[in-house]
Amino acid sequence: MIRLEGVAKTYEDGTVAVTGLDLDVPANTLVTLVGPSGCGKSTILKMVNRLIEPTAGRIYLDGTDVTDADPVQLRRGIGYVIQQVGLFPHQDIATNVATVPSLLGWDKKKARARALELLDLVGLDPAQFAKRYPHQLSGGQRQRVGVARALAADPPVLLMDEPFGAVDPIVRARLQDEFLRLQRELGKTVLMVTHDIDEAVKMGDRVAVLAGGGRLAQYDAPAAVLGA
Numbered sequence: 001m002i003r004l005e006g007v008a009k010t011y012e013d014g015t016v017a018v019t020g021l022d023l024d025v026p027a028n029t030l031v032t033l034v035g036p037s038g039c040g041k042s043t044i045l046k047m048v049n050r051l052i053e054p055t056a057g058r059i060y061l062d063g064t065d066v067t068d069a070d071p072v073q074l075r076r077g078i079g080y081v082i083q084q085v086g087l088f089p090h091q092d093i094a095t096n097v098a099t100v101p102s103l104l105g106w107d108k109k110k111a112r113a114r115a116l117e118l119l120d121l122v123g124l125d126p127a128q129f130a131k132r133y134p135h136q137l138s139g140g141q142r143q144r145v146g147v148a149r150a151l152a153a154d155p156p157v158l159l160m161d162e163p164f165g166a167v168d169p170i171v172r173a174r175l176q177d178e179f180l181r182l183q184r185e186l187g188k189t190v191l192m193v194t195h196d197i198d199e200a201v202k203m204g205d206r207v208a209v210l211a212g213g214g215r216l217a218q219y220d221a222p223a224a225v226l227g228a
């Protein structure tokens with residue numbers, strides 16, 4: 001589903017972030033990408049959704065070379081969740097989530113109904129949360145809104161960059177479990193970045209271990225990664 005072939009990225013200032021990376025993320029699997037800070041994880045995700053361009057190599061999404069795709073069209077098929085989910089502070093939660101369907105041209109009523117459905121899906125009771133503002137949410141609740149928003153256009157692919165990194169360990173464990181259930185239920189293809197090996201092993205159907213410079217040190221089932 002997601003395929004990287006010989007992908008490299010050297011930033012304009014000469015920093016080598018990724019070198020010669022080959023990686024296959026099969027459909028409906030959750031692959032975790034784990035490695036120390038600065039090893040190129042975020043850079044890899046940003047290349048897949050074309051926030052930045054690789055300096056070499058090819059990236060395919062469902063067989064299509066992403067460099068040939070219209071970026072707007074491409075991102076409709078990709079949900080993106082980052083650690084610091086940026087919510088519009090002056091819009092309530094339902095409106096925040098309805099932004100994407102609205103951008104897609106859905107009518108207001110339909111977009112709002114979809115937003116309420118999504119809030120429910122990520123465990124935020126719409127009756128309680130729809131009219132709250134971002135500052136009235138906990139960190140964990142904000143991350144849930146981030147997941148809801150990423151799911152709004154029903155994309156087949158989710159890219160997640162340390163999605164549960166900013167919340168305390170107990171909340172994190174709950175969000176992880178709930179997300180795993182959701183992923184299986186919805187059948188999404190997920191590439192998720194983390195620096196936490198425990199999280200990588202717990203969540204991944206397969207675990208890609210990165211060394212410095214975005215080089216793939218290992219790509220295997222979680223049990224095999226732990227045994228190494």
Ligand code: ADP
Pocket residue numbers: 011012013015016017035036037038039040041042043044
């Ligand atoms: P990770 O997500 O694994 O922490 P990143 O992909 O953010 O790593 O960064 C990989 C390397 O690229 C790091 O050395 C980082 O400092 C560098 N880097 C990231 N973004 C830029 C940029 N815009 N310009 C120059 N160097 C960058």
Ligand code: ADP
Pocket residue numbers: 049050051075076078079080081082084085086087149150
């Ligand atoms: P933030 O709101 O965290 O600052 P942006 O302003 O970049 O992030 O994004 C605004 C909205 O667009 C968010 O819903 C985000 O999930 C979505 N988005 C941004 N970039 C992408 C992308 N490359 N693919 C899919 N969705 C994206």
